[in-house]
Amino acid sequence: MRTDDLISRLSQGLAPVRRVTPPMQAALGWLALAFVVVAAGVALSGFRHDLEQRLMLMHEQVNMAAALATGAAAAVAAFHLALPDRSERWALLPLPFAAFWVSGLGWGCLTEFVERGWPAMHVSLGCMSFIIGFGVPLTLGMLWMTRHAARIRPGPVAALAGLAAAAIASVGLSLVHHLDAAAMVLIWHGGSVLVVMLLARLWGARAMRAMER
Amino acid sequence: MPDMSSGCLAPPDLALDVPRMALGDSARRSAQEERWGGLLAAAQAGDARAYDSLLREVTPRLRQIARARIRDAAEVEDAVQDALMTIHALRHTYDPTRPFGPWMSTIASRRAIDRLRRRGRGAGRESNIDDLPESAASVAPVAEERIAARNLRDAVAELPESQRTALRLAKLEDLSLTEASARSGLSVGALKVATHRAMRSLRRRFGVGEGDDRADR
Numbered sequence: 001m002r003t004d005d006l007i008s009r010l011s012q013g014l015a016p017v018r019r020v021t022p023p024m025q026a027a028l029g030w031l032a033l034a035f036v037v038v039a040a041g042v043a044l045s046g047f048r049h050d051l052e053q054r055l056m057l058m059h060e061q062v063n064m065a066a067a068l069a070t071g072a073a074a075a076v077a078a079f080h081l082a083l084p085d086r087s088e089r090w091a092l093l094p095l096p097f098a099a100f101w102v103s104g105l106g107w108g109c110l111t112e113f114v115e116r117g118w119p120a121m122h123v124s125l126g127c128m129s130f131i132i133g134f135g136v137p138l139t140l141g142m143l144w145m146t147r148h149a150a151r152i153r154p155g156p157v158a159a160l161a162g163l164a165a166a167a168i169a170s171v172g173l174s175l176v177h178h179l180d181a182a183a184m185v186l187i188w189h190g191g192s193v194l195v196v197m198l199l200a201r202l203w204g205a206r207a208m209r210a211m212e213r
Numbered sequence: 214m215p216d217m218s219s220g221c222l223a224p225p226d227l228a229l230d231v232p233r234m235a236l237g238d239s240a241r242r243s244a245q246e247e248r249w250g251g252l253l254a255a256a257q258a259g260d261a262r263a264y265d266s267l268l269r270e271v272t273p274r275l276r277q278i279a280r281a282r283i284r285d286a287a288e289v290e291d292a293v294q295d296a297l298m299t300i301h302a303l304r305h306t307y308d309p310t311r312p313f314g315p316w317m318s319t320i321a322s323r324r325a326i327d328r329l330r331r332r333g334r335g336a337g338r339e340s341n342i343d344d345l346p347e348s349a350a351s352v353a354p355v356a357e358e359r360i361a362a363r364n365l366r367d368a369v370a371e372l373p374e375s376q377r378t379a380l381r382l383a384k385l386e387d388l389s390l391t392e393a394s395a396r397s398g399l400s401v402g403a404l405k406v407a408t409h410r411a412m413r414s415l416r417r418r419f420g421v422g423e424g425d426d427r428a429d430r
Contacts, residue, residue: 001294003272003290003293003294003297004269006294006297006298007265007268007269007272007297008265010264010268010297010298010301011261011262011264011265011268012261013261014256014259014260014261014264015259016257016258016259017257017304017305018305019257019305019306019307019308020305020306022308082306083306083308083316084303084306084315084316084319084320084323085307085308085311085312085315085316085319148302148303148305148306151299151302151303151320151323152303152319152320152323153323
């Protein structure tokens, strides 16, 4: 087909379109949805018995705030990055928060190791299933909201969506699950967040293309 | 002696013209993009004529962006058409309060990159060896064959008339000795001798041993 003919075809019977929601507004909308979903999950699972004491601890507050900031920053970055005219540098926005979060947990591991030696490690599939169970649907929700990115930069947008969803789910998990050792939190929370992010990176583009049709 | 200073310094009016031209280009481009942004905003509201104008006006720019990455003209046009279709599919993502240029450039670049990826590594700025009429690998054997054929023709031309006739009838036209004899007026025995001598003389000339003679019989 000639380019002129294609243009004529595209302009014929052009229908009005509704502009996409501005990225900050869309990010706030998704974050609100994520909080409701995770809060419902927390309510159903019940708060951990020592929540009050844990929330008094400085490092616990810092870790939760860092996870929250990472999730919020990743959501803002994903919605910006999904638009063609936004800089690819938006992808870097959650990195400082994520680095702060991981380094906080790493520092916790180190101090615990110095004070009490290597903590008893055990498999915590509950952690993983909570983060993946809430992270994957929330990721799919964001992929649906950013499905227009399928034709521009689906991979990075999907990875950021996975990070946002899993980080918010991790905050919810901190309110539910009894996991004191920073090493355990680092392995199971961090590992689960990575799993969700990798799944989103691997399958996100395909999911976005399917949703766009 | 020539005045060196005049060659080193641009005349004052010319020196002023360069930034003025650059400024003019940039202002023109920015005004053009502003117009395109307006046309797309109208298209978002359903204005088909504005949309048609926009797509026709941006096509040369899309082609320019594609050409910066792709060498093959047909691929460039395919990338332009891909970009037009993506603009159509993503027209709802344009925010009229923001510049139109980066929005369009990202779309055009992505489509050109996709084209290159599809063609695989090594496409684009590099020439595709299959597109060339004759590859380097195929030139050498063809040239060698041509040279050998010319040498053979020259060698046959230098043979005596009777040998040349015998060779043509018996070997090239593949006639039987009786038919060749009837056609040439030479006896069968004379034809045999003439053909044999012609073959021996050609073998000598091309350095083929007598042992190979049997293969030709």
